[in-house]
Amino acid sequence: MAAAKVFIDGAAGTTGLEIRERLAGRRDIEIVAIDEARRKDASARREALNAADAVILCLPDDAAREAVALIDNPATRVIDASTAHRTHADWTYGFAELEPDGRQRLTGAKRISNPGCYPTGFLALVRPLVRAGIVPAGAFLSVNATSGYSGGGKAMIAAFEQPDAPGATDTAFRIYGLDMAHKHVPEMRGHAGLDHAPAFLPAVARTYRGMLVEVPLHLAQLHGDVAAIRAALAEAYRDNALVHVVEGKFGELTVERCAGTDRLDLFVFANEAAGQVRLVAALDNLGKGAAGAAVQNLNLALGLPETEGLRL
Numbered sequence: 001m002a003a004a005k006v007f008i009d010g011a012a013g014t015t016g017l018e019i020r021e022r023l024a025g026r027r028d029i030e031i032v033a034i035d036e037a038r039r040k041d042a043s044a045r046r047e048a049l050n051a052a053d054a055v056i057l058c059l060p061d062d063a064a065r066e067a068v069a070l071i072d073n074p075a076t077r078v079i080d081a082s083t084a085h086r087t088h089a090d091w092t093y094g095f096a097e098l099e100p101d102g103r104q105r106l107t108g109a110k111r112i113s114n115p116g117c118y119p120t121g122f123l124a125l126v127r128p129l130v131r132a133g134i135v136p137a138g139a140f141l142s143v144n145a146t147s148g149y150s151g152g153g154k155a156m157i158a159a160f161e162q163p164d165a166p167g168a169t170d171t172a173f174r175i176y177g178l179d180m181a182h183k184h185v186p187e188m189r190g191h192a193g194l195d196h197a198p199a200f201l202p203a204v205a206r207t208y209r210g211m212l213v214e215v216p217l218h219l220a221q222l223h224g225d226v227a228a229i230r231a232a233l234a235e236a237y238r239d240n241a242l243v244h245v246v247e248g249k250f251g252e253l254t255v256e257r258c259a260g261t262d263r264l265d266l267f268v269f270a271n272e273a274a275g276q277v278r279l280v281a282a283l284d285n286l287g288k289g290a291a292g293a294a295v296q297n298l299n300l301a302l303g304l305p306e307t308e309g310l311r312l
Contacts (some may be wrong), residue, residue: 004302007032007048009067014083014150014157015160018291019056022309026048040292046070056294057081070110077110077301079294085113086187087170093191094297095120096306097236097243097264098127114297118145118202119187121213121281124243125285128236129147130193134224141215142199143188146173148209151285157192160206163264175203209260211285217271217277226270226277233266240286241307242296248280257282262310287311 006029010016021190023029032052038044049055050073057064057080060223064082070080085091092109096102106112115123122143129135149160184198189197198215219225224232230245248267258265267280283289292310300308 001028003028003030004053004304005030006043006054006298007052008056008057008058009045009049010063013058014286014295015290016056016058017292018286019058020242022291022295022311027311028304049073050076052076054298056298067254073185074110077112079112079114079297079301081114081290081294082182083116083187085111085163086119086128086310087114087190088113093288094293095191096296096300098191103300103306105200109301112297112301114290114294115191116184116187117151117211117283117285118143118182118184118200118213119191119284120264120289120293121145121211122188122198122215123191123215123267124216124237125233125279125281126192126194128232129222129229130230131236132224132228134222134228134232135217136221137193139216139221140196140199141194142201143202143213144201144214145211145213146205147211147285148207148255148259149204149211150209151211151289152204156204157208160166162206172206175201175204184241189223205255207256207259209284210254210256210287211281211283212253212257213281213283217279218274219277221285225266226268228273228281228308229270229277230268233268237266241312242292242310244254253280253282255282258284260284260287260311262287262296262307263312264288272308 008016049071054077061082061084064084064229091111091113094112095115159167206287233245243264245266265282269278
């Protein structure tokens with residue numbers, strides 16, 4: 001069987017480099033590259049986009065839309081890592097584990113939107129509970145999340161690593177998204193099946209990669225107890241290679257817990273006497289939150305082993 005031709009549009013960015021690293025050395029994948037002398041040639045880019053069996057877009061939203069418009073080969077599969085198509089009805093949402101038929105939808109799909117890193121953690125915790133009727137669709141939720149600074153791209157990486165860079169900082173931790181209009185919110189609400197957008201409270205920490213996403217719940221507002229929550233999550237992710245519901249201990253839940261892997265670890269902490277629950281997801285913002293998810297989606301779209309090239 002011939003190797004599948006894959007073109008990474010935006011391969012010089014953080015996510016693109018991570019994807020290339022995961023694909024390196026695979027005999028079932030052939031990376032399509034534009035000759036350096038033609039790198040800025042629009043016709044060369046169009047040619048590469050249409051010659052590939054699959055294209056992975058690691059571009060800003062507008063550039064991703066432009067790239068899709070250049071593709072006229074009906075056989076070319078597209079995986080878009082931008083925000084541009086994550087709530088688009090004609091695109092398949094690329095979170096294989098989220099719905100019972102998720103893998104079937106992705107197998108052979110032609111247009112796949114790669115999930116955002118924060119939504120991956122939020123949805124993994126909340127969607128099974130909404131589907132089970134434990135969390136009402138009309139619930140008002142909040143989500144607190146902290147990411148490594150690589151999630152902000154080259155500008156944020158420079159700000160944390162280079163003292164003379166624009167916006168350089170020596171802080172250990174800072175919050176952002178204070179306008180409550182983060183671009184991930186529609187994705188969270190829509191794919192969770194919620195009537196209301198969650199209040200999203202993101203932050204960045206002085207660590208290169210890793211992520212914690214937390215959703216606090218009040219039992220009085222739910223249709224089910226802690227045992228029902230644990231059972232719904234355990235059933236949703238039973239026998240999954242990358243997503244696991246695990247027991248956590250004090251000191252183990254650091255932002256770097258899943259850094260360098262493509263895993264997604266989920267936790268349920270509760271104080272039943274107080275009637276409160278704290279759901280936590282740990283992942284790598286560049287792994288299951290970006291590049292790892294893109295490679296997983298690529299594997300499914302091309303009919304290849306789902307976890308090939310991933311870091312378990």
